Amino acid sequence: MTKAMTEPRIIVALDFPEEQSAMAMVQKLDPKMCRLKIGKELFVRSGPQFVEKVQKLGFDVFLDLKFYDIPNTVAGACRAAADLGVWMVNVHASGGHKMMEAAKEAVANSNHQPYLIAVTILTSMTSHDLSELGFDLTPMEEVQRLAGIAHECGLDGVVCSPLEAEILTKQLGKEFLLVTPGVRPEGSDRGDQNRVMTPVQALQAGSDYLVIGRPITAAENPIQSLENIISSIN
Secondary structure, X not given: OOOOOOOOOEEEEOOOOOHHHHHHHHOOOOXXXXXXXXXXXXXXXXXXXXXXXXXXOOOOEEEEEEEOOOHHHHHHHHHHHHHHXXXXXXXXXXXXXXXXXXXXXXXXXXXXXXXXXXXXXXXXOOHHHHHHOOOOOOHHHHHHHHHHHHHHOOOOEEEOOHHHHHHHHHHHOOOOEEEEOOEOOOOOOOOOOOOOEOHHHHHHHOOOEEEEOHHHHOOOOHHHHHHHXXXXXX
């Protein structure tokens, strides 16, 4: 799939523990203004049915389950995600060539073909964390290495922090999608993110889609917070 940048560029992270609170947030949002990210906890508790519910409300869904297993298992999971009709799904780049190639083939042979992207290094991780795991590269170097492998395997893009966006655009071209968590509006709490930028800085650096959670979902007025972010980037 070739890169086709479309609005909206904000992906709201529905990091809620159960369906009721997540749906209450969804009903405050507008599919013309944002897409939605559904991650592990919410998906495990509420399942594919919740994904289908929000898609029926008009929202594109980024299914953020970060598949990482033997190639055949990951291919089957990606095929199931494609059948669910999601807009985007991801795998771990550290699964290697065979795993990512199997995932890409599964999506390519599905009737519905979501964007398939790879997670490089989690935005909560620092050089110290990588060192503990036995890596002697900096987060920037490891992200470049893993993104290069994902590109070779034909994936549509990667998840990276906004700090790596500019160098990845130069390295892999503008057609390679960059989806960036670790985006915080000016003055927001970083939470458990370490490698962060503001929405404007992230887009200027080359990010294509911005994953933003608590600055919107924990705001007193989520739709106003979302509108403020959109206004700032426009």
